[in-house]
Amino acid sequence: xxxxxxxxxxxxxxxxxxxxxxxxxxxxxxxxxxxxxxxxxxxxxxxxxxxxxxxxxxxxxxxxxxxxxxxxxxxxxxxxxxxxxxxxxxxxxxxxxxxxx
Amino acid sequence: xxxxxxxxxxxxxxxxxxxxxxxxxxxxxxxxxxxxxxxxxxxxxxxxxxxxxxxxxxxxxxxxxxxxxxxxxxxxxxxxxxxxxxxxxxxxxxxxxxxxxxxxxxxxxxxxxxxxxxxxxxxxxxxxxxxxxxxxxxxxxxxxxxxxxxxxxxxxxxxxxxxxxxxxxxxxxxxxxxxxxxxxxxxxxxxxxx
Numbered sequence: 521x522x523x524x525x526x527x528x529x530x531x532x533x534x535x536x537x538x539x540x541x542x543x544x545x546x547x548x549x550x551x552x553x554x555x556x557x558x559x560x561x562x563x564x565x566x567x568x569x570x571x572x573x574x575x576x577x578x579x580x581x582x583x584x585x586x587x588x589x590x591x592x593x594x595x596x597x598x599x600x601x602x603x604x605x606x607x608x609x610x611x612x613x614x615x616x617x618x619x620x621x
Numbered sequence: 622x623x624x625x626x627x628x629x630x631x632x633x634x635x636x637x638x639x640x641x642x643x644x645x646x647x648x649x650x651x652x653x654x655x656x657x658x659x660x661x662x663x664x665x666x667x668x669x670x671x672x673x674x675x676x677x678x679x680x681x682x683x684x685x686x687x688x689x690x691x692x693x694x695x696x697x698x699x700x701x702x703x704x705x706x707x708x709x710x711x712x713x714x715x716x717x718x719x720x721x722x723x724x725x726x727x728x729x730x731x732x733x734x735x736x737x738x739x740x741x742x743x744x745x746x747x748x749x750x751x752x753x754x755x756x757x758x759x760x761x762x763x764x765x766x767x768x769x770x771x772x773x774x775x776x777x778x779x780x781x782x783x784x785x786x787x788x789x790x791x792x793x794x795x796x797x798x799x800x801x802x803x804x805x806x807x808x809x810x811x812x813x814x815x
Contacts, residue, residue, distance in 0.1 A: 522623040522625060522626050522741060523625055523626050523629045523741075523742075524738055524739060524740055524741055525736065525740055525742050526732045526737065526738045526739075526740060527629065527633070527738070528629075528666060528670065529728070529732055530725075530728060530729060530732060531636065531637070531666075533724065533725055533728030533732075534640075534725055535636065535637070535640055535663075536724070537721035537722070537724040537728075538637070538640040538641060538644060538721065539640070540717070540720065541644060541718055541720075542643065542644045544713065544720070545644070545713065545714045545718075548649060550649055550691070550694065550695060551649060551652055553691075554643065554652060554653065554656050554691065555643075555644070557656065557683075557687065558643065558656065561659070561660065561663050561683070564663070564675075565666055565667075568666075568667055568670045568672050568675060571670070571672070572670045572671060572672075572742045573736070573740070573743070575743055575745050575746055575749060576749075577749055577757055577758055577761045578765070580672050580674070580675055580754075581758060581761050581762050581765075583672075583675055584674075584675065584678065584758065584762070585766075585773065587675075587678060587679070587682055587683070588773050588776075588777070589773075589776065590683075590687070591682060591687060591777075591780075592776050592777055592780035594687050594690060594691075595690070595780045595781065595783075595784045596783050596784060596787070598690060598691070598694045598784075599783065599784040599787035600787055601694065602697065602698070602787070602788050603788065605698050606790075611698060
């Protein structure tokens with residue numbers, strides 16, 4: 521175990537930033553959703569890295585919970601996207617803006 | 622150069638490159654495949670960080686279940702939709718990239734001021750993982766976090782019901798008399814001509 525923990529944290533920071541860029545720039549709701557998954561994974565990597573740094577398994581358990589919640593979130597989010605597609609025949613987020621003030 | 626260092630420096634560029642590939646692909650299927658590559662790389666990092674249980678869960682749950690669900694929905698909605706690259710907000714893309722770079726710089730500075738780039742992982746994790754990482758995680762999960770674990774089951778149940786409610790097509794309303802008529806073998810209106 522010779523790789524410094526900070527490298528893992530920096531890598532997960534880079535992945536999180538890339539996910540943020542994806543959420544902010546993509547227009548397809550599915551691709552925005554995939555970028556959110558990338559962000560969730562980056563945070564999970566941070567949790568596991570800190571678990572290793574502090575010699576504490578709680579971080580791994582928290583990452584496990586985060587995966588379970590992510591699975592539930594994917595199910596509901598994809599259900600919403602399918603419902604939007606049925607109604608308007610597109611998943612472009614710029615077209616679904618009735619709720620915008 | 623120790624082996625885990627080599628593995629890290631092999632897989633870290635792949636992880637970043639596949640994330641960038643996911644962001645730049647126009648086709649949603651290609652983006653999903655790049656995301657699967659990224660998930661596998663993160664699974665390898667879990668293995669390097671002494672979390673083999675999460676390594677298996679990452680591959681089974683993320684690269685398996687969640688990405689299959691994504692690909693299924695992409696196929697269901699059609700992949701041939703044109704991508705509208707026009708920016709509705711002026712400078713949205715460049716501002717987003719600037720924000721991402723600022724975030725990376727912030728993480729870099731915070732790490733340098735915080736734990737530093739030389740801090741190696743401490744010894745003694747093998748003691749925690751004695752008897753297997755899965756058993757050790759199970760001990761923490763079922764002793765210290767048993768109530769959150771139970772609450773998770775309710776969350777999953779609610780999510781399953783919500784997905785059914787969201788995705789279900791409303792069936793046309795049928796009265797009991799119509800059902801009885803169907804059961805009696807009487808032809809419906811459309812079938813009289815044939």
